[in-house]
Amino acid sequence: xxxxxxxxxxxxxxxxxxxxxxxxxxxxxxxxxxxxxxxxxxxxxxxxxxxxxxxxxxxxxxxxxxxxxxxxxxxxxxxxxxxxxxxxxxxxxxxxxxxxxxxxxxxxxxx
Amino acid sequence: xxxxxxxxxxxxxxxxxxxxxxxxxxxxxxxxxxxxxxxxxxxxxxxxxxxxxxxxxxxxxxxxxxxxxxxxxxxxxxxxxxxxxxxxxxxxxxxxxxxxxxxxxxxxxxx
Numbered sequence: 442x443x444x445x446x447x448x449x450x451x452x453x454x455x456x457x458x459x460x461x462x463x464x465x466x467x468x469x470x471x472x473x474x475x476x477x478x479x480x481x482x483x484x485x486x487x488x489x490x491x492x493x494x495x496x497x498x499x500x501x502x503x504x505x506x507x508x509x510x511x512x513x514x515x516x517x518x519x520x521x522x523x524x525x526x527x528x529x530x531x532x533x534x535x536x537x538x539x540x541x542x543x544x545x546x547x548x549x550x551x552x
Numbered sequence: 553x554x555x556x557x558x559x560x561x562x563x564x565x566x567x568x569x570x571x572x573x574x575x576x577x578x579x580x581x582x583x584x585x586x587x588x589x590x591x592x593x594x595x596x597x598x599x600x601x602x603x604x605x606x607x608x609x610x611x612x613x614x615x616x617x618x619x620x621x622x623x624x625x626x627x628x629x630x631x632x633x634x635x636x637x638x639x640x641x642x643x644x645x646x647x648x649x650x651x652x653x654x655x656x657x658x659x660x661x662x663x
Contacts, residue, residue, distance in 0.1 A: 540598055540601065541598070543596050
């Protein structure tokens with residue numbers, strides 16, 4: 442199993458541009474999550490999903506959107522990039538047991 | 553919502569000595585408490601977890617203790633080694649399956 446994979450690894454965006462961060466898991470986990478981690482800080486939950494077709498907001502959802510059309514994929518959309526969205530983004534998935542497995546992360550720089 | 557506080561923010565320990573990191577949580581409904589280790593530039597990785605029906609759990613040099621009455625839990629690392637140097641995060645979740653993370657502890661092992 443590849444586990445949780447994320448693309449791209451690194452991206453530079455200009456203010457106002459849009460992009461989609463991809464996340465895929467091959468462990469058949471129902472739960473998927475998006476976090477952001479600012480430098481020297483902990484992880485903050487952006488959005489999460491308990492299954493295909495079901496998503497909900499986390500602690501810091503403003504400026505982001507998600508969709509969950511399949512069990513495997515959970516893309517995160519930034520519509521109008523702002524410098525405050527410069528961060529490292531981690532996707533994670535978990536089975537019912539709550540143990541979350543993280544992807545390698547996407548480093549985003551907004552200039 | 554849940555609030556998790558973690559102390560200390562930095563910790564330096566002589567190689568071979570023990571390290572202790574403490575966390576407190578606010579939501580008495582929280583029932584799952586994982587600890588993650590994050591090396592520089594890498595993803596968080598689960599090192600140990602504990603559920604609310606257990607007071608202590610050990611895995612080789614790592615142990616976690618939970619005091620539900622006081623709403624705090626701790627990570628203990630014995631016989632520390634240079635490869636233990638990393639940032640450690642505690643987290644808590646309830647039936648919602650959403651993890652709330654602490655702000656992290658940067659552990660440095662001094663050779």
